[in-house]
Amino acid sequence: MPRFESIDHLREYRRQLMAKRDANQPQVLVCAGPGCLPMGSEEVAAAFREELEKNGLAAKVVLKECGCHGLCAGAVRVLIRPQEITYQHVTSEDVPEIVEKTLKEGQVVDRLVYEDLHTQEKAAYKKDIPFFKGQMPIVLRKLDIIDPTSLDDYLALGGYRGLRKALMEMKPDDIIDAIDHSGLRGRGGGGFPTGRKWRICQEVEDEPKFIICNGDEGDPGAFMDRAVMEGDPHAVLEGMIIGAFAIGASKGYIYVRHEYPLAVSRLQLAIEQARESGFLGKNILRSGFDFDIKISRGAGAFVCGEETALIHSMEGNIGEPSPRPPYPAQSGLFGKPTVINNVETWANVPEIINLGADWFANIGTEKSKGTKVFSLVGAVNQTGLVEVPMGTTLRQIVYDLGGGLRQDREFKAVQTGGPSGGCIPAQFLDLPVDYDSLQSVGSIMGSGGMIVMDTSSCMVDVARYFINFLYQESCGKCTPCREGLKQILFILDEIIHGRGQEEHLGLMEELCNAMSAASICGLGKSAVNPIRSTIKYFREEYLAHIRDKKCHALVCRPLLKYTVDPETCTGCLACVRECPVGAISGKKKMAQEIDQELCVKCGLCYEACQFEAVKIE
């Protein structure tokens, strides 16, 4: 890789690169994203390497391990180009057949293609799969086709063109104007206008200035930032370099969760490549602008997603937030003006500069521009990462893209925004998804987690889950958050154990009001959303737990009762062998009985019975 001495040099290099590349060369693109990695994509890639070698195709076929292909439900996914054939559920055993049939003979392996669950129609090509229709990939555009370890791949797809334009044709003010005009808002949750944040920081007369990329994706159920950092690290760097040039920052940091080791190593490699090629360091592309980026690993604290807490931990302190003002854009890292944006926000920047603010501002709704990446998970058929224009309805995402609910179960709620978000019931399925609409129904955009729940989920349990999560992650600095979460958790535990009272609901709402008003930071202020939204939309479920001592979704263990149906029981004793407390007794080949006093409600007997004789109520 050469060191680019000028913008012309870079342009010439790219021209030669494109001339060398044959668009018709066969490519095998194995997904190594967050969804496929745990399902064995490394083994699949290794099998391809071996098989291509064996068939003498190693030089002819390009094999890449890419970022997330989007449709995680079909892990491990493989994309064959130039035909754009997508295979799913690929294991290493399938590889010889793919090589033989597709790469050698140009045929499709039917059994590995997408099949519609309802119509049984098959779709071999990416463009025909409903999950990908209706999506508008900007941030995810390159993920399934580039090798994240190759700077050439990034350059070939127009990478660093935004930076080239920013340095060559624009002044810092023009860049901020463009970002402002594009309507880009922070993708990390708050939704603060990015251009405005940059301008505040630019106008502060203090030096040095810093830029931080917040990659502390802590929301359970969200993995879009991980996918971008692992799959297209240079896009994050390019966005940061442009932002640094605009506000006049000399140093940047990427704060990544330590639970994302692959993201750390991919970013580290990308930073080294960018330094070598002159995109980072002194005198970038001979423009006279100096900027460098360092990685900072998180140490395991959800609250560090909050700007001031993140800054404190980068300074070597505990991640306690501090009251604002001052805002980080005025006085942030080491007391200096600092812009913090999350991964997805930074990754949007190069394309906005490259294609223009108008292009971006034309996508989305009046107040929410562009696209948003969601991790669509939970009880839907097609789980994965989706990128849709702002304003797409929940119904479109859940049913058109997600293919509806698993086993055609009834939709109950969709949870957005992680622990700071709320549960949105079926009556709002036609809600356009943007910052303001989600807020109007008691949830938030958050970083983009979207967890679909069916009737097998208990909303009291879901509320307890989030409160327990936040309770453990509360830094403990301010009274309402620290003590309030503990008391809400205690009340929810009472309800789940059948000891709840109706007054508890009002008490929790009172607590929520104080917490949202008086907590220092967003963690405590928005911790009330899971409670408020579930009480508002699923009050009946709380009442069933409180009045009838019943959990209709059969989730809250203490309220369940396991019995053996004497008519169906064959007396095979499978349940007796599984029961850890010896609560089941009866003669062989006769109906068994469960001692309710001894039963710990673990459910092992239910799983062990092959005759469906164990009943839960």
Added chain:
Amino acid sequence: MDLPRLETILSRYEGESADLIPVLQDIQDAYSYLPKEELHVVSERLQVPLTQIYSVATFFKMFSLIPKGKHQIKVCTGTTCHLKGSHRVAESLSHRLGVEVGYTTKDMQFSLDTVGCLGSCAQAPVMMVDDKYFGRTTVDKVPKILKLYK
């Protein structure tokens, strides 16, 4: 105290107080915990009070003041994993290893912990052993996964 090992870690940094967390992370990675004597040295070198180091070491989840096992098992308890029964995976691991969540086996082979989210939500329930992810980990897969590390 293994001073040369600590010196190697400290030599990677400029010795500023802002280096505290990266230094502690490197020590945690190298030693599997934060030994007390080493922390005294870190305090002197980075000119950071021991109180601040103790606060940091007890605030962040990745740090431990007692030795961790050779292999770190992390069971994801993210939302999707929770809804798909990750607690059963944790219970099963705890049962098979004979150790409570948050603790280390007597033979120092495994430490068992739960984490907020591992970011592989589409393959819930997910667990991780060291740097390797395992998706759709039902209870019956647990013994097979453990076998890979025994």
Added chain:
Amino acid sequence: MVWKISDETAYDTLGDEVRLTINGVTIRAPQDQSLLVTARQNGFEIPTLCYHRDLPSEGQCRLCVVEIGEHPRTQIVNSCTYPTQAGLVVQTHSETVVQSRRIVLELLLARTPKAKLIQELAAAHGVYESRFKTDDPEELCILCGLCVRTCREVVGVSAISMKGRTPDKQVATPFMEKSSACIGCGSCAFVCPTNVIPYTEKDGIRTIWGRDFELQACNVCGNYIAPKYQLEHWAKITGDPVETFCVCRDCR
């Protein structure tokens, strides 16, 4: 830009006077002085637990919250760190503020049911018992952090800090062992609003944080002055010989 929240102690460093409204009354106060100080100087009562005029405010207790702005665009902020600015409209006892304070006191009462100060403050706000659950009826610490800040900022030694997080957070010496940094001055115990830090003096020995400190007797009258360690610390920071401090204030 300097963002230091100022205080009475540094009155001369404050900015120009600005006009703002508190509870409908227009007042003049130095810009950037904390709203809490501005309000108190003008006779408006705001309760606090974690505030101390000699310490930097960190906003832990949340009792000093006030509502700023005008309906419907109002915001709850803690007055101990919020700067006085021109044109601010402040309410120290709006409904939201009063409700939040009551809940915060009710939560603290559940945490520390035997803390006298909390009982009194809660009663003053109409809270006589807590509807919330008490874990440890003997608990007295409200985690205001005054002791930690005093030790670090005023004494300048940092012998104690916060351990852990969540309600399990506690004030502790490193590794919960005897701290070599502690000089036995007792400032932490002195500043503690709920008297939770154990501290004894017997036969010329002061015991605090599990460590015994030998007390220095006055060279003139023989009364105990302070721990020897503390006098050495004074000698170190002032550059004066330690003997200078071995005579008590009354005998000087």
